[in-house]
Amino acid sequence: MNSAHWHPGSPITGSGPDGWAEGAFANPVIPGFHPDPSVCRVGDDYYLACSSFEYFPGVPIFHSRDLAHWAQIGNALDRPSQLTLPIETPSSAGVYAPTLRHHDGRFWLITTNVAPGGGNMLFTATDPAGPWSDPVRLPDVGGIDPDLAWDEQGRCWCTVAGISQVRIDPDTGQTIGEPRGLWSGKAGVQAPEAPHLYRIGEFWYLMIAEGGTERGHAVSIARGPAPDGPFEPHPDNPILTHRGTNHPIQNTGHADLVQAPDGSWWMVLLGVRPRGGTPGWHVLGRETFLTPLTWADGWPVVAPVETVMAAPAWPSCPVAVPEIRDDFDHDRLAPQWVSVRSRPDELWSLTDRPGWLTLRARGACLDDPDVMFVGRRQQHHSCRVRTLLDPAAGRGGLAVRLDEAHHYELEVGDSQVRVLARTSSLRSTVATKAVPDGPVRLRIDVLASSPDRWDPRKEPDTIRFGIESDDGTLELLAELDGRYLSTEVAGGFTGRVIGVYAAAGTVGFDWFDYEPTE
Template sequence: MRQPTALLAALLLTTAAQAADNPAASARFERFSYAGKAPERTTARAGEYANPVLAGYYPDPSIARKGDDYYVVASSFTNFPGLPIMHSKDLVTWTQVGNALDRPGQIDFTGVRGSQGIFAPDISYHDGRFYIITTCASCPGGVGNFIVTATNPAGPWSDPITVQGLNGIDPSIFRDGEKMYVVHNDAPEGTPRYDGHRAIWITQLDPVSLQRIGTPKVLVDGGVDPSKKPIWIEAPHIFKKDGWYYLICAEGGTADNHSEVVFRSKDVMGPYVPGPVNPILTQRDLDPQRPNPVTTAGHAKFVQTQNGEWWAVFLATRPYPGNFYNIGRDTFLLPVTWKDGWPMILEQGKTVPYTHRKPDLPAQPAPAIPMNGDFSYVDEFDAPLAPAWMGIRTPRERVYDLKKGALVLHAGRPLGDLAGVPGFVGRRQQHHDASVSTVVDYTPRRDGDRAGLLAMQNDGAWMFLGIAWVDGKRVVALVKSEGGKETLLATAPAPAPKGNVELAMHMRGGQSDYRYRSGGQWKTLKTGVDVTFLSTQKAKGFVGVVIGPYVQSHNPQ
């Protein structure tokens, strides 16, 4: 069986001599525990499923079917391994089987900020091969839009093939017989008429070289109603049904005005006419004070099951009071209904439901680690790390080793140094109400040395709880970074000169509590810390919080 992640195999070994010269360059972690509760407190009855189907930071979902198997890929920005691949047979029970970007030689995120990198991938299947096309925003070397392929979605995936001259973002592949097309977002022809004025383009691809042939053409200029100056038409997908070519797109931007719209044509090259009812999905017109709101719904892709049903995956968010969300954008699932030749995901004015009738597909057993609802798990670090573990940017040196039931994490570049990789591996925070804990053994030597738990939204927005060297002492420290400015919030004595310390973070929406213990009772370091600065609204960008072990040495080299 292929190892579930390439973090072990992908990196160069940090030498034993380095660790011996500087013990503070590595930290030992025993166990990583996670427990989360869904705030909406809804329960799916027999024959129903719960939304979202992928909780937390799984934005921009794209879906493909091969026989009775379904695969979803989501945006991963500068997290590595990247492009997580999820598998299901019933559209509601999902398991991550790999990452399409799992080798440092595939991609380079050097100098790339947290919400740049991999944007809006699209997965498709044709004649025994899977294709993912995506954008690497701001990546060095002019990578731009590229394609990776695989015969097995669990991997290995090919090295990226850059589609030369393909600009813009959100590309997706459409097959029409033997012909292959890419449809994508880009600037309109001529000068944009207003801020956010974009267009949807189509270009034919050579199916062998995967390069453009023919002349690019605009399919949609602006959006459904150009007189209203629609903004950010993007995330296009084309599919064919009953002799019609359907084009679905996101419109309105990724915030509260997000939506999904539809057009159709008798010719793949257009002209495309908007549907009589648009948008076919949005939550922007609903009361913002409604309980347990779902917001920012859009960026959908359809799939038809082997039983003939149509379903859509799409992104949306579940903010806590104040319209904040720290966990990023979830993946939701709803059926697609058809009327007079036009699709509808959700009639305007209706709320995205938290429970719904299951697809007409064989029921599947519960996964070892669920991807939605209330769940918990413990990683004892006694086996290769699961594919859900990831770091930041592309590693060139080994980030960690697994030794005798422990994770030995090696210090890297400090957070904020975009030229390198920090000593960090983490998992997505998938619930606003979540508890995370670990046990760390670490010997700091200088100011700046620290090891423990890191809850990170980006390089400049994070919370750290762990062992540190402060004013000449080994302490348990709580450090906050907001806007790149670090603040020491609290300290407490730690066993000196060494000794295990158990750490726990408890997130409750926009507040968080921090505890620790060393051989005795749990002690509270600080409660009620405002962590709304870890929300997307304040930290900006497109990702969600990732939490995990972290080590930083004043001089790791």
């Protein structure tokens, strides 16, 4: 199962004919819907966590040795005892903004479950690949985007969006004292959030995001003599933003800092890559980017985030774009696979039909919040996705999902293949074709729009749906505009997830193949 060994960040955006120059890396380092990155280093190893919102399992965990190439090693919240997302949890709710830290021989992860019965929760592990503990709940810590920091006396400080702070006992979840407000960024600027607190040299630094997670997103910082301040803002805040520019990377913010063994400093952050005309549509979600920083007069100086950046001590990025295929021949799903809100054991199997993924329907279609869906994040602007589906006595298919109200499907059942589209309040059958009973090879091609064709209304991409023959020939059934599966149209905080689903009865999938084509 190649997907279990695939490094999502390698390669990322493609390259020229000779590859990147020696000592360069490509952004984003973790492409696709991987927002709100938090990073820590232990020896020569880096670990990174991201938000997962309404998807289960939650909080993907990545490992790297150079900050540029990352491999997913697990999901921190992979058991119902750790993460419950009731059916009434809206899309783009769920798990927000984890902070990942290593302290006193353990990994610590704090996050917010924005769902009924959720709240702020703290988890620990000795191995970041898992298993992680059941949650220690923090009932008296309000807000989202919680951060953890320990001072020299071993006291633990929790800072949340707003920006407010309280001391906690991380072993019990009890608060110590009352929450108090801290520096909250520039007066009048919206959404002070994503706080991270660091002791660096003689100062404590409080770094936040502000301006909202859209085009106005920015990173600002302040410093003070103690973890609770008082904090003096950087005179030239924000220290990083791409707002008001025509840079191909936008919405830059929600950052975290890490120091490499050679003493250099780096920032991981989220950003998006809008495509098409105006206002620009980003379809992959908010992605994880990397940029270096230096220090001057006790303040960080952050480099603009480019698609290709220099890293003199590192080897060049790979050029080859591997095909990512899962033949479903292992005893568990690779960590890249996620489901919507839950994945009950009785609704899926890798053993009922060895070498196949078997799904049993729950919801009747992707409009339903409890649909049985197993997917992976779309990570390239152009890609080809294929599967061999046996509808057996059921109905199911291959889908591109943004949320319940924005998704496209290639569905098989009742001796027919159908192309279905849901865009906001409209649901339509776009195309149908009769097929013989038995397995059918389904294919979806996502084609990024050409940068050479200027049109203010130009779509970010086109999505093609068809049936593939054994020799790879595509019988095209429909072609749809990709802008309707974008955040600018649908709203929310997520990105596209492409996968398989069951809508009635039981269906089987022999393999799933995701191939970047850009």
